[in-house]
Amino acid sequence: MLRIEGLTKRFGGKAAVDGVTLSIPRGEMVGIIGRSGAGKSTLLRMLNRLADPSEGRILSGDRDVTALKGAALRRWRRDTAMIFQQFNLVGRLDVLTNVLLGRLDHRAAALTLVKSFSRDDKIRAIAALERLDMGHLLAQRAETLSGGQQQRVAIARALVQEPQIILADEPIASLDPRNTQVVMDALFRINREDGITVVSNLHHLDIASKYCDRLIGMAAGKVVFDGPPHQLTSEIAAKLYGIEAKDAGAEALDQLEAIASEEAQRAKQNVA
Numbered sequence: 217m218l219r220i221e222g223l224t225k226r227f228g229g230k231a232a233v234d235g236v237t238l239s240i241p242r243g244e245m246v247g248i249i250g251r252s253g254a255g256k257s258t259l260l261r262m263l264n265r266l267a268d269p270s271e272g273r274i275l276s277g278d279r280d281v282t283a284l285k286g287a288a289l290r291r292w293r294r295d296t297a298m299i300f301q302q303f304n305l306v307g308r309l310d311v312l313t314n315v316l317l318g319r320l321d322h323r324a325a326a327l328t329l330v331k332s333f334s335r336d337d338k339i340r341a342i343a344a345l346e347r348l349d350m351g352h353l354l355a356q357r358a359e360t361l362s363g364g365q366q367q368r369v370a371i372a373r374a375l376v377q378e379p380q381i382i383l384a385d386e387p388i389a390s391l392d393p394r395n396t397q398v399v400m401d402a403l404f405r406i407n408r409e410d411g412i413t414v415v416s417n418l419h420h421l422d423i424a425s426k427y428c429d430r431l432i433g434m435a436a437g438k439v440v441f442d443g444p445p446h447q448l449t450s451e452i453a454a455k456l457y458g459i460e461a462k463d464a465g466a467e468a469l470d471q472l473e474a475i476a477s478e479e480a481q482r483a484k485q486n487v488a
């Protein structure tokens with residue numbers, strides 16, 4: 217269980233994240249939604265300790281994550297793998313080596329200085345790539361891959377970290393609809409099969425609603441909605457996305473209704 221208590225991050229006088237309090241149980245698939253500048257990335261970066269809060273605490277069980285330093289902080293970063301919009305691969309390195317970089321924190325500090333990975337590391341990396349349907353491209357340079365393929369390599373790199381939580385910062389923002397589905401399906405499968413908590417910032421309400429158990433809506437640094445997708449009303453969507461995005465909110469709500477009716481249909485079939 218991750219607990220966030222009164223988390224605030226100020227840049228100058230302005231609060232990018234403003235007194236956020238939340239609990240995230242292990243194994244949940246959470247979507248953080250809201251318009252650009254709402255504070256979603258800053259919140260995620262604080263969870264991984266890429267950014268330090270101005271106020272508040274993050275607790276993992278009874279461990280105070282906000283106070284971690286040195287080796288304990290490195291362990292926390294390994295436990296909370298990040299995935300980014302721009303994939304953050306090393307373009308000139310091959311796919312397998314990019315994935316192996318996710319194993320660096322598992323190795324003794326002395327070994328990290330030598331560029332050799334154990335057989336066990338390589339087996340894990342290949343298995344992660346195969347799981348993401350990328351095994352056949354392991355020798356290819358990362359920069360030659362499509363965006364969707366690069367994001368799958370980034371997910372494989374996150375997997376070999378053996379994280380408890382995957383923090384995905386707009387993982388599909390640079391992808392076309394087909395790759396969006398491939399990447400979201402992969403994150404969903406990892407969440408369901410491995411029980412890894414996934415917290416993902418998502419611009420698209422329809423995608424967030426389709427894949428997530430829970431949506432956290434942010435506006436001006438504050439949480440303005442926290443609940444399952446079917447509880448998101450048009451008023452809240454309008455508040456989250458602002459007047460000019462009202463239509464997008466309405467469109468997304470139509471899709472929410474379609475999802476809800478599909479679920480109802482499935483439930484009916486199960487009963488029958």
Ligand SMILES: Nc1ncnc2c1ncn2[C@@H]1O[C@H](COP(=O)(O)OP(=O)(O)OP(=O)(O)O)[C@@H](O)[C@H]1O
Pocket residue numbers: 227231232250251252253254255256257258259
């Ligand atoms: N390093 C920084 N220095 C100054 N201001 C910052 C910094 N990082 C973020 N901000 C500001 O904090 C606010 C929240 O930004 P953040 O990137 O967290 O929002 P977001 O919801 O993730 O938006 P987007 O979807 O566009 O990434 C914005 O007003 C942004 O300009």
